Amino acid sequence: MRRLSAFNVVSLALGLAFLYLPIVILVIFSFNASRLVTVWGGWSLAWYRELLQDQAILDAAWTSLRVAALSASAATVLGTCAAVALVRMGRFRGRLLFAGMVYAPLVMPEVITGLSLLLLFVALNVDRGFWTVALAHTTLTMCFVTVIVQSRLIGFDRSLEEAAMDLGAPPLRTFLTITLPLILPAIAAGWMLAFSLSLDDLVIASFTTGPGATTLPIRIYSQVRLGVKPEINAICTIMIAVVGVATVLSSLFAKRSAIRRERGALAAQV
């Protein structure tokens, strides 16, 4: 029997308050009519209107969205392959190095990853810009996708796959018709994480970008260095709203598909 003690409740409440209070304050002040960030001048959408006229921010946001969509999609394909390789291929040659290269970027300081990728692009004499940032983000985020898909692959029952193989389905077909639908929620979650990590990254993008490919975090960072501005609060609020809605929707989706799966399993037993 689990019982929450008063200590448990208080530490949970304080912990969540600590996590959310700064974000809530930021959101509230984005609707502040006053230019002074700390003086409350009544509710207003002035900073959102101003944002719509800031072409530089809009361009940067568009660049970021394109980089994030492209790199998240590439990272999802690569990361899923890597997860399948790690879970299903047994002990192939060089597996230890492979696993090492998958897990290391999760903790590697970004300045090191950013610098090394930039030096690679310079050595290859590639023009830096949109594509180099997308390549860099793909490399970083594929490792996160791998970890998410990997834990899903380990967690599920292999008997369905084995049944398909026994009935003569070739490996690729088994993967596409049996495995892929089962791990789809993890793949979707991996894509979303990759997308938001790419949208978020400042350091690696700063190293690997070139003229004409300013991403949103780079733009925000250069503004923030000049001081707090209400427009920044507004753009941050929009980003928080987008991520919040997407996360809640995806968790509802995952729950629905889990319920449907359980019902299917029940029906099969009856």
Added chain:
Amino acid sequence: MKRASSTRLVVAIPYLWLLALFLVPFAIVVKISLSQTVIASPPYRPLLDLAAGWEGLRSYVAHLSTDAYALLASDPLYLTSYLKSLHVAAVSTVILLLIGYPIAYGMARSPRRLQPVLVMLVVLPFWTSFLIRVYAWINILQRDGLLNEVLLALHIIDAPRAWLASDTAIYIGVVYSYLPFMVLPLYAALEKINQSLLEAAADLGCPRWKAFWRVTVPLSRTGIAAGALLCFIPIVGEFVIPDLLGGSKSLMIGQTLWTEFFSNRDWPVASAIAVVLLIVLVVPILVYERLQRRAIEGTD
């Protein structure tokens, strides 16, 4: 067992990708850390001229230099920077453990139905931009910010204090940003603990605090190690938080690398800083990988 070529591609494509874009770049960093700065494009010499064949390679090796490392060793700026980073990372990790453990413990003891919601609540801030979360603290910590106003209103302080541009601000920013990374592995370990062990301890007359210390904490060891490393390693190389919240008196090593690269355009020194940082972090990274392999694959 012979594998079809399509199966082999599943390994080969991500493998080659990571070799080309993760491992090879490190070799290039090492190579450039052994060169000298020049005002040119690219801003370092010697350049490896493969077209010149054997002669080119020999002249390249003859011109390699360890000047960048000599500078790192002779100018105390760099040593101070490394030490400050390690210090900030170590202290923050301890603070994160002290704050994160009670939160994770509370989550693990919550009713089963509530746990997924709590996990999502902890993960959600991690999905919102890192930069935004650091920026949110500038709003609060600046001179006419909310913290000063609240403290003034409560008569805890008489005059506004400068919270920004200090080490305190760095610690607040780091602890805030990395808290989910600490809580989640701790929760994963605590949630697995069999409650009957604690009941057994209670039945045998063990007080609750002692059962916590002798049963719960040792059983959550892997979570503690994973959370600590998942925070410590990236914090050592952190750039955004100290740059936006910290002062300019002493820099963390991520900032020093950034300055060498972007302001001084000294690529060899920036590369040498990265190489030394990697050497400092290689043991924690390998330990982390071992834990990760064990946690995910259940093997060693």
